[in-house]
Amino acid sequence: MEKDTNFNEWYNDIVEKAGLSDKRYPIKGMNVWTPYGWKIMRNIDEYIRRELDATGHDEVCFPLLIPETEFKKEKEHIKGFDSEVYWVTHAGLNELDVRLVVRPTSETAMYPMFSLWIRSHTDLPLKIYHLVNTFRYETKQTRSFIRVREIHFFESHTCHVTEEDAQKQVEEDFLILERLMKDLCIPYSLLTRTEWDKFPGAYYTVGLDTAMPNGRMLQIGSIHHYRTNFSIPYNITYEDADGEHMYVHQTTYGMSERLVGALIGVHGDDKGLVLPPPVAPIQAVIIPILSKGNIDAVTAAAKNVEKMLRDAGIRVKLDDRDERPGSKFFEWEIKGVPLRLEIGMKDIEKNVVTFVRRDNGGKGTVSLQDATDGVHLILRSIRKDMYDKAWEKQRSNVTTITSLDDLPEKTLRFGWCGSEECGHKFEDENDLKLLGTPYIPEEFDGKCIICGKPTDKVAYASRSM
């Protein structure tokens, strides 16, 4: 399994061998979450809940089906999703009068309800989210966690009195993102999408992208400012202090199971998955090293360490299967368990536990008494090192270019005058996707790489995943 020379095959191989997903389910793009993969997703979901709850969002759950009549209210939105929605056209033996859309995203499900819920400025801001499955009929090649037809994601939807308040929400979303990505050790860039690539119906969209080992950028989430683009067709209004009826300003924020794809791509190596401790289903695995005559002593010591760690809140597993240690090492390495602990007679005699870090192969011992503190310390250090290493890779993947000859397989940074004409020309002639312009402006003094006009604007592009 070679990650860097053959990323696509490596990726498929890891997904299968680490037991993340079973793609033999007989519908294209709809895979089965197997236990280990689902535990990772659940851990990520818990972090998302924690962050959103802590910032005043309330979790809700909206229905899967949306009446065609509601779905069609916002014109741009329909144009964007029309070709990729699933329809429910029958109920039992009867054809439905009003067909039902299987949600591709929940704006059109939520907003009719928002219109009922919101009456006064004191009802605002309204900040809600749900964690659900959505369905999009992908026509391109599907790929586990990265391009699927049934998408597991969270979407938060907020309503505000003014555009400025909505803008503040976007800023808060970035802080949530920063904290979340610290736990997942995933680096990202914030790029304002081009006009032709923004979310259908949005005022603007910020894409959250992370670099994959093949130099391509993977979009892991997005944040949208809608202004009143949806509140007008869905009639979401509030009465202000003066008795005037005003349309709310809205934002949304969403991230999906692509985060799992990002974990695989960003951290994995030739031996398999490498999971950041905060989301790893098993943070430390204990392998007892048995041999004739010491089975009872070693097993007892291993169980003792297991209990210590478990009582301290560490997700630990004692692998006491009747297999040879070597084959266990291989298996847990493929599954990306951050820390391996070995206990054999040699360790017991010295009163220590041997540890091996998955992220960098570092090996050492911790004393038996302080095993809990020692493991906590190592896990924290792994998280930090993984985070720093991933960011370094993300930064080094960006190359500033001044010519379109010999384009490297990296994230490209270059001058762009900002015109749609140049943008399209750039994409069409180079088989690249214009990811957008930095949300946080960057100093630049150069020329548009397409038309040559002087510009202080910079843009990013890469081949699409």
Added chain:
RNA sequence: GGGCCCGUGGGGUAGCUUGGUAUCCUUGUAGCUUCGGGAGCUAUUGACUCCGGUUCAAAUCCGGGCGGGCCCA
């Protein structure tokens, strides 16, 4: 959107050209034995993607569906 390739036990494969008996590795199961980097021995379970066509006979030839993979736009 276009092109190419593929579908045989749970996974990976041989067999297909030239139609007739399905190969090997791995995994699973049971037992013995072993244990600081994928151990060994014995026994054993398990497969031709689906529909249609040609034929005495189809994993094999033909058509279509479904599914999978790669490349290009």
